[in-house]
Amino acid sequence: MKLVVLGLSLSSSWGNGHATTFRALLSAFAKRGHDILFLERDVPWYASQRDLVDPDYCRLAFYDDLPSLDHWRGEIESADAVMVGSYVPEGIAVGQYVQRHARGTTLLYDIDTPITLANVRAGKCDYLSPDLISGYDIYCSFTGGPTLDLLEREYGSPMARALYCSVDPAAYRPIDVPKRWDLSYLGTYSPDRQPTLERLLIEPARLMSDRRFVVAGPQYPADIDWPANVERIEHLPPQDHAEFYSASRFTLNVTRADMIEAGWSPSVRLFEAGACGTTIISDVWPGLGDLLTPNKEILFAWNAEQVIVALDEERAAVGEAGRARILAEHTADHRAQQLETYLHEASAMQAQHKVALAG
Structure with missing residues (x-):
């Protein structure tokens, strides 16, 4: 089939998890x-990175503004499916444009569902x-569990389905x-992630001065008091992620507050780290135990003491078991197959609806 995607970014992974997911x-x-x-809004902060x-x-093509989407109107009209991502600039207007002109299945891929709904x-x-x-035929949600019922019951989504983030095992190994x-x-x-990072990494680092820690990622405030044994990496491009995780005995998974409350919201980093065989220490939220078996x-970990106990042990077997589970259930191939299934399901529902109207 022919798929048109209007997403936040495919070209730049700077400061977002959308690019690697797409x-x-x-x-x-x-x-x-x-x-x-893939149609991407040409914005300076991604263009330079x-x-x-x-x-x-x-x-991969770029458009400057809403009026310039008309250049791609024929592609949108003729596509079998048109997907709009979360956080797309002027996304409401973009979504209205797609729903007005697309003749095929329309879907939203929300990589930020709990934050979106809040x-x-x-x-x-x-x-x-x-x-x-x-108005979207399918709401593909980063979050599963009860949120899917909420989307259909309270917001009138014709079809809400979980489409978790995933991992490319060729890139993450x-x-x-x-x-x-x-x-x-x-x-x-x-x-809203910083208190957990303080509790589960920075505090253990202060108490374990002989151990080595690292935090990679942009936009951290200059006034954070990093312990001397915490290395900082401002930006780590995707091609370096596998080596980063492989050089770590353990890696930390930290979840945003809205996603903890909703549950069933695994981040792309969770799957990427796990696919590299690194043992993951995570904060706790509903549904995580359904994806990966605890212990x-x-x-x-709920506190620094539990992290310290883990770091004093050799738990490489946990990382190996996590990798096996992720390769069995959470690769990009699994998600692509799910997406294809959802699109066929929506197409069948639309065909049934047309028959019912005709009758």
Whole structure:
């Protein structure tokens, strides 16, 4: 089929997890024989930080503003499916444009569902509104569990389905490098994640001065008091992620507050780190135990003391078991197959609806 995607970014992974998510999913979707066009808003903060300009699995094109989308109107009209991502600039207007002109299946891929819905309820979401939710044929959600029922029951989504983030196992795999750090964390600064990072990495670092820690990611405030044994990496491009995780005995998974409350919201970093065979220490939220078995495939921690106990042990087998589970259930190939299934399901529902109207 022909798929058009209007997403936040494919070309730049700077400060966002969307690019690596789209890259893995669309590469796997293309391998299933589909044709893909990715339309990205040309904005200066990504234009100056591009690390992918010519993907071999899809066409990548840029548009300047809403009026310039008309250049691609024919592609949108003729596509079998048109996907709009979360956080797309002027996403409400983009969604209205797509729903007005697309003749095929329309879908939203929300990589930020709990944050999206919190902002929609507060009337502060600039890329999604309640009427758009009911207008998309499919709401593909980063979050599973009860949120899917909420989307259909309260917001009128015709079809809400979980489409978790995933990992490309060719890009994320164990690398034979020396262990440089006892505990690592990879993620952009977020105020609601920072208390957990303080509790589960910075505090253990202060108490374990002989151990080595690292935090990689942009936008951390200058006034954070980093212990001397915490290395800082401002930006780590995706091609260096596998080596980063492989050089870590343990890595930390930290979840945003809205996603903890909603549950069933695994981040792309969780799958990427696990695919590298690194033992993950995670904060705790509903649904995580359904994805990875506690103490066997992942470790949970509520406080610094539990992290310290873990770091004093050899738990490489947990990382190996986590990697096996992720390769069995959470690769980009699995997600591409799910997406294809959802699109066929929506198409069948639309055909039934047309028959019912005709009758």
